[in-house]
Amino acid sequence: MEKVTKDKIKAGLEVFRQLHDSKLLTHLNSCVHCGLCADSCLYYLTMKDERMIPANKVDVVASVYRRYHTLAGRLAPRLVNARELDDATVEEMVDLLFGACTMCGRCVRHCSIGVDIEYVVRMGRKILSDMGYVPASLQATVNAALETGNNMAIPDEEFLDTIEWMEEELQDELEDPQAEIPVNQPGKNVLYTLNPREPKFFPLSISAMAKVFYAAGESWSLSTTMYDVTNYAYFSGNEEHGATIGQRIHEEMEKMQAGKLVLAECGHGYRANRWEAPNYVKKAFPETVSSVELMAAYLREGKITPDKSLTEEVVTLHDPCNLVRGGGIWHEQRYILNRCVQHFEEMSPHGLDNFCCGGGGGQLAMGEYNDRRLKIAEIKAEQIRKTVAKIVATPCHNCVDQLSQINVDFKLNVQIKTIAEIVADSLVIEPKSQK
């Protein structure tokens, strides 16, 4: 690790100096070290390492705050465990805040006081980002998005080839040569986004959503300039990068004169675009909804008609933390599954209490912590196993990735699907051009 310099310390401490409101100050001063959050965190539960207790992640940030901004911390640092922002502290911060937290927010809900642990972790990551200590792999993902417009640096040509291929698949499936995956078509009702994992690794989810749009008769388009729903700057803690990425997607929307922005199934992508980006750029954004909300609306309004009998297997649902606890979307996916499959079984716990799959917080992008990521996945594997489900549905491509690894590593023998894939599988559609 690069040595901590005076300039870096100054840059890091700015986060405490430039308080825009009382939120950070509040959460840095609230923890009473009761330790009761330990059993809510998948890191502590699977590793039984005291360092992983959520309160300790708060404390590593709060101890720096105390050292520079409280009377007791300045006069008697040992009394209140106030720490210098030095090499050892930074190293520990990187390890705990980047390497031992998926920012799932589960501990927040269960904290006896109400400390927003996840928020403090994010602010701690911001300090590290301002000092230049974001893990290289995560920073590379952010840089790819900043430089190329998508976090996997997929060239336009490759992207368009994949879309064309998926369009052919769609036409074959629907037996309609007019069925299309529209690209760069302005003036549509919906500007749809994708997680770059889709064109790169899971293109079938693109044709699945296209099938849903087709069935609903939606007017929609993708954009080659900006289709990436993710914003990894939310995980790196760099709000300027977050603003740049968040702003782009909305500029594209204006350019394309789209009615609304529909976010692909991506937990943090939903949170970053729907809730965080307007605050990064300090302005209200046009209508932004999750594709899960949109599909639920299609079903409610009768725009699509599913046939439950087409999915006989038991289906369970994994709730992405940022969509559910951080975003307030948890009825919609249940409504959809209850309409589209014969047997839907909840995991335990689920909804607001669900456990993270282990891939959140940028963990999937940080190869440095792969061993931990798979260790904490034990909990999710056990949750899935207990349901006897054969299909695990989840409205998040990052979760799909992590769940797919869990599936192999823990020999679960299940299928992992997005909600769009479940909906698409349940649709029986007559080709429109033959109507």
Place this chain on the structure above:
Amino acid sequence: MVVYNTVLMYWFEWIALGALLICLSGLAYHMIRLIRLGVQDDYSARAGSPVAGVFYSFTGGMDPRHKESAYLNLPTYVSGVIFHIAVFVTIVLFFLFLTGVNPGQSASLILSVVAFSGAVTGAGMLIKRLRDPKLRYLSNADDFISLLLVIVFLILAGLTLLIPAAYPVFMLASSLLLLYMPLGKLRHAVYFFAARIHLGRFYGWRNVWPPRKV
């Protein structure tokens, strides 16, 4: 009880009064700082009600049936509740003593039971903090000092109710506690409310709280 009926204040009562003023000023400093900084402007389109979120934060959000910190740790949770009730009662008692109000014999007996119960649960929490590896790891000197000061405060309050001669010592112990309060973790007396307000606003805005039935 002679000490309760006197009009003139004793030297140790003056000390306690001074400590109280310093404590209140310290806590007011924290509170005013929070109020001046205010709450976050949110530019995202609101989906729920921050007011309902804050209400839930102090009600359903604290429901022990829904909090793992409570239902997975029931003995600790119950001890914590008893401890905090005893502390609040004893703070009221401190004011009564200072203003020369005598709670009366039977009330004194009940109040001393409350104070001693608090002290016992506090002692239990102290032992747990010393023995539980998780808590030992998280604890710093401030955690122990704060807890010890409160336990002594509770014991001396209970004793004063039964043996009036303990009153000066109680007032001096209270003074120490009051002087320490704004400096260490005891200031969560202020920050607890701020934390729950922030949490309620945040989740209320996003329509996460209050949770809707599926």
